[in-house]
Amino acid sequence: MEENRSYTTEEVSKLLRVSKLTVYDLINKGELPAYQVGRQKRIDAVDLEQYISRSKNIKSHKPLNRENRQDHKLEPSLQDAVIISGQDVTLDILANYLQKEGFKSLRDYNGSLNSLISMYNGKCTIVSTHLFDGDTNEYNLPFIKKILTGRSYIVIRLVSRWAGFYVKSGNPKNIKTWEDLSRPDIKIVNREKGAGARVLLDEQIRIRNMSPKAIQGYHNEESNHLSVATAVAQGLADVGVGIEKEAKIVNVDFIPLIQEHYDLVILKSDEQESLIQTMHKILNSTEFKNKISCIEGYDTTRTGSVIFETL
Numbered sequence: 001m002e003e004n005r006s007y008t009t010e011e012v013s014k015l016l017r018v019s020k021l022t023v024y025d026l027i028n029k030g031e032l033p034a035y036q037v038g039r040q041k042r043i044d045a046v047d048l049e050q051y052i053s054r055s056k057n058i059k060s061h062k063p064l065n066r067e068n069r070q071d072h073k074l075e076p077s078l079q080d081a082v083i084i085s086g087q088d089v090t091l092d093i094l095a096n097y098l099q100k101e102g103f104k105s106l107r108d109y110n111g112s113l114n115s116l117i118s119m120y121n122g123k124c125t126i127v128s129t130h131l132f133d134g135d136t137n138e139y140n141l142p143f144i145k146k147i148l149t150g151r152s153y154i155v156i157r158l159v160s161r162w163a164g165f166y167v168k169s170g171n172p173k174n175i176k177t178w179e180d181l182s183r184p185d186i187k188i189v190n191r192e193k194g195a196g197a198r199v200l201l202d203e204q205i206r207i208r209n210m211s212p213k214a215i216q217g218y219h220n221e222e223s224n225h226l227s228v229a230t231a232v233a234q235g236l237a238d239v240g241v242g243i244e245k246e247a248k249i250v251n252v253d254f255i256p257l258i259q260e261h262y263d264l265v266i267l268k269s270d271e272q273e274s275l276i277q278t279m280h281k282i283l284n285s286t287e288f289k290n291k292i293s294c295i296e297g298y299d300t301t302r303t304g305s306v307i308f309e310t311l
Helices: 009-016 020-028 045-056 089-100 112-120 141-147 178-182 196-207 225-233 244-250 273-283 286-293
Strands: 006-008 035-037 040-044 081-085 104-108 126-129 153-167 188-191 239-243 253-267 306-309
Touching: 006 009, 006 045, 009 020, 009 040, 009 045, 020 040, 020 104, 040 045, 081 089, 081 112, 089 104, 089 153, 089 273, 089 286, 112 126, 112 141, 112 196, 112 253, 141 153, 141 306, 153 225, 153 244, 153 273, 178 196, 188 196, 188 225, 196 239, 196 253, 225 239, 225 244, 239 244, 244 253, 253 273, 273 286
Parallel strands: 081 104, 081 126, 188 239
Antiparallel strands: 006 040, 035 040, 126 253, 153 239, 153 253, 153 306
16 A cells, blocks of 8 residues: 555445445544545545554454345444435434434435435435436435335435536526536536436436437536536536535536425334434424524425325
8 A cells, every 4th residue: 555645435445345334433433543525534545554454463353344244234333323324414413413312323425326225235224315206206205115115114304405507607508407408518517326416317318308428428427516516616517416505615606496305214113213213303303403404505394294104
């Protein structure tokens, strides 16, 4: 390893052959030093090397690689932790409230679709999702019902928010509709596969019988809303899909197109009952709603409402 370089949590997970959740757990325990760059944690190569050396010298150290366990459950060190999967800042606030209530909370920064798949495989506790279904014009439930088939779960509203286009200040290319994305003079920046914004774009072009091949930049991907907005601000693309909040951070214009519902999914079981009750308490508290309302672009009118629940 090069001592002057650093790694993302994803790169470390691949090097150690463990899940990203294990890496986050090691960071939270103080066993693996890390620092924040924007919304991303990084680990210096020298610190990773030292961690590996320490691990080799501990005779009782158990093998790190448990990825091939047949039951697909959380690793033992994470069994007592609440794993919250998703990328929005409201989830960081929720994690802090759960910590105060006595729940060990860890964050996993997966997109909505990948988060649901992880939940199906038993690898996370709370999933946030904003997945638009073009056939029903509905958010989340069509995907949740299909992916979590055979599971018992509850869906609770976190927030509603506007999704739309990031465009350069003044919108010089007059981009207003989904159809505009196929114009020859327009280049987009996309989100990664599995992200809610990527699903929204894919569904909108599908129901309009548009081809991704006709959209310049369709395969240029960024991993979060802020990176998409920044790419537009820097002139690397003319337009990207995201939420309102990030537009103000990097000074691009925002064109609202659809109000999306950002919901939380929790699997139901006797062991999860205390967590579910605590979630109801937090999400319906005036203090929590006021804190979220301070973030521009979020609607808390139905925060804490049960959207769907299996028997």
